[in-house]
Amino acid sequence: MTMSLGRRAVGVPPARPITAGREAGEMVAEGVCAWFGKRLVLEDVTLTMARNEVTALIGPSGCGKSTFLRILNRMHETIDGAQLAGTVSLNGTDIYGLEQRAVEVRRHIGMVFQRPNPFPAMTIAQNVLSGLRFNRLRVANPDEVVEEALVKAGLWNEVRNRLKALGGDLSGGQQQRLCIARALALRPSVLLMDEPCSALDPTSTRRIEQTIGDISHEVTVVIVTHNMQQAQRVSDRCAFFLAGEDEPGRVVEEGPTEQMFGNPDDPRTRDYVNGQFG
Amino acid sequence: MERAGSVAYGTITSEIRPGDGTPLEPRLVVTRRTRSDLWFRGTAYSAGTVVLLVLGLIGLFLALQSWPALHYMGLRFLTTPAWVPQSQHGHPASFGIGVAGIGTVIVAVIALVVAVPFSFGAALFISEYAPRTLLGVLPFKSALTSVVDLMAAVPSIIYGLWGLLVLEPHMIGLSRWMSDHLGFIPILKVPRGDSIYTGSFFIGGVLVGIMLLPIVTSLSREIFSLTPVAEREAALSLGASRARVIRDVVLPFGKGGLVGAVMLGLGRALGEAIAVATVISLSFVHNWHIVSPGANSIPALIADLFGSGGKLGREGMLAAGLVLFVFTLVVNTLASVVVGRTRARTR
Numbered sequence: 001m002t003m004s005l006g007r008r009a010v011g012v013p014p015a016r017p018i019t020a021g022r023e024a025g026e027m028v029a030e031g032v033c034a035w036f037g038k039r040l041v042l043e044d045v046t047l048t049m050a051r052n053e054v055t056a057l058i059g060p061s062g063c064g065k066s067t068f069l070r071i072l073n074r075m076h077e078t079i080d081g082a083q084l085a086g087t088v089s090l091n092g093t094d095i096y097g098l099e100q101r102a103v104e105v106r107r108h109i110g111m112v113f114q115r116p117n118p119f120p121a122m123t124i125a126q127n128v129l130s131g132l133r134f135n136r137l138r139v140a141n142p143d144e145v146v147e148e149a150l151v152k153a154g155l156w157n158e159v160r161n162r163l164k165a166l167g168g169d170l171s172g173g174q175q176q177r178l179c180i181a182r183a184l185a186l187r188p189s190v191l192l193m194d195e196p197c198s199a200l201d202p203t204s205t206r207r208i209e210q211t212i213g214d215i216s217h218e219v220t221v222v223i224v225t226h227n228m229q230q231a232q233r234v235s236d237r238c239a240f241f242l243a244g245e246d247e248p249g250r251v252v253e254e255g256p257t258e259q260m261f262g263n264p265d266d267p268r269t270r271d272y273v274n275g276q277f278g
Numbered sequence: 279m280e281r282a283g284s285v286a287y288g289t290i291t292s293e294i295r296p297g298d299g300t301p302l303e304p305r306l307v308v309t310r311r312t313r314s315d316l317w318f319r320g321t322a323y324s325a326g327t328v329v330l331l332v333l334g335l336i337g338l339f340l341a342l343q344s345w346p347a348l349h350y351m352g353l354r355f356l357t358t359p360a361w362v363p364q365s366q367h368g369h370p371a372s373f374g375i376g377v378a379g380i381g382t383v384i385v386a387v388i389a390l391v392v393a394v395p396f397s398f399g400a401a402l403f404i405s406e407y408a409p410r411t412l413l414g415v416l417p418f419k420s421a422l423t424s425v426v427d428l429m430a431a432v433p434s435i436i437y438g439l440w441g442l443l444v445l446e447p448h449m450i451g452l453s454r455w456m457s458d459h460l461g462f463i464p465i466l467k468v469p470r471g472d473s474i475y476t477g478s479f480f481i482g483g484v485l486v487g488i489m490l491l492p493i494v495t496s497l498s499r500e501i502f503s504l505t506p507v508a509e510r511e512a513a514l515s516l517g518a519s520r521a522r523v524i525r526d527v528v529l530p531f532g533k534g535g536l537v538g539a540v541m542l543g544l545g546r547a548l549g550e551a552i553a554v555a556t557v558i559s560l561s562f563v564h565n566w567h568i569v570s571p572g573a574n575s576i577p578a579l580i581a582d583l584f585g586s587g588g589k590l591g592r593e594g595m596l597a598a599g600l601v602l603f604v605f606t607l608v609v610n611t612l613a614s615v616v617v618g619r620t621r622a623r624t625r
Binding site for chain 2: 103104107110111113115117130131133134135179
């Protein structure tokens, strides 16, 4: 109690639980900095990821996009020596607030990784339900949850007859969609995707881009991508990250995708989106 | 089918003519090895063969040397409790591993019961919970790892002496408590309701268990740390707590390896001689009360009595060694079968 009083005194909104799923959330990052050990890798990033929009984080390798993404669901802190500054809020609640538990935060902010990482020893259905299991959430109708999530991820038709097959037996593209289904089964408000197609073939990539379009009406999507066409195809807004030599990554420019690609303010953005470097 | 030309360059074993009725045959492909490759292969092959050869020769040596004793006692060697390899007072020589064989297993089982939970716990702590550094400077994790490995380097006899002088006095109270309060379990009872509680299977087993800690901890820590980061992060990103990650990712992944670690520990426990011989009171009567004095095991028997009992006694010792040899071989083979199976099923 004293703790929250103290926090109010410095102007932080009172503690309240993160709004539970079923609808997309708005994420706001303010003045985010990140360190690994003593090395500053990300400096002063302020970015709003609006409800129901797809925000693409673009930029050359090593400019802090993935680090920023992992800060958005508190995965950053799982790395030894990782530190951060600034605030990140979901629907107005600071996810790094002292009263917030990281496991709870991650439940509402799902993540899909660069390499498909289904649990190889679990069946397809178990993979989809694993998030519910980890959080001890019971559902009356697990079969429906499995179907719904797989449909959303665009995988249902391919696996409907072999839900008991192992997750590791699927092809790479299918595994990645299984990972998306697994994240969606928890009904997150935000879905973070870290180069979800970089290990996949063009057909699988297209399917996943389709999926992103389909789900964006119910979940806010933040996607890191190296593929400029992909950023153009799937995103509503873009943020361009750039790091100078021996300098931390910063956001050079952000704005509606159309403008970022058509008429960027910063010459560096123009060069990058036109493939001049990176 | 005629094979023309030099085999070394790879030849066509049949002409491929689909549709004319002749069956298709694969082409013979020969890999030509470079000289350095051949040389290295040769060295590696012979090193591998030498290992097998040595193992086989040890078995052969034991079998040949112990043959007179085995021939003399027959199958009774396995069941005879006493060890009297020279005729005494008109009784013919009679010896066997009836007590020692079972005792070996009892010591090993107690050792595993003590060692496995502590080892898994310690390994999980080091791999999952221990911070890399304390106060930002002291290398905590690597220090713990080296201390554990160092424990494995302490010689058996030191453990034996420590067991006799330090551990045993401290175990007497626990032994008495167990027989007083858990005496309804037959093996924890003591005859006549009281005892001096020294030199027992229990103390020997606990000591061996402590000796197993570093091995089992080290192996299982290694296995836990092999858990793919991708799977850990997948679970974390779905809101799993650390305990959940351990339960649903780390342990299922390590299953096969953990069985292997336990089995290797078992192999070590079965063969431990000096430390056991130091703390137990050698007994040739079946003693099912594990906290009361009187214990036996094949390696301890050999360590205590080798060289006594004349020629037949020596041959009998080697026969006991042969049984132990075969037994540990079987345990280790089973272990590798189990490990192979579990891995195949999960991967």
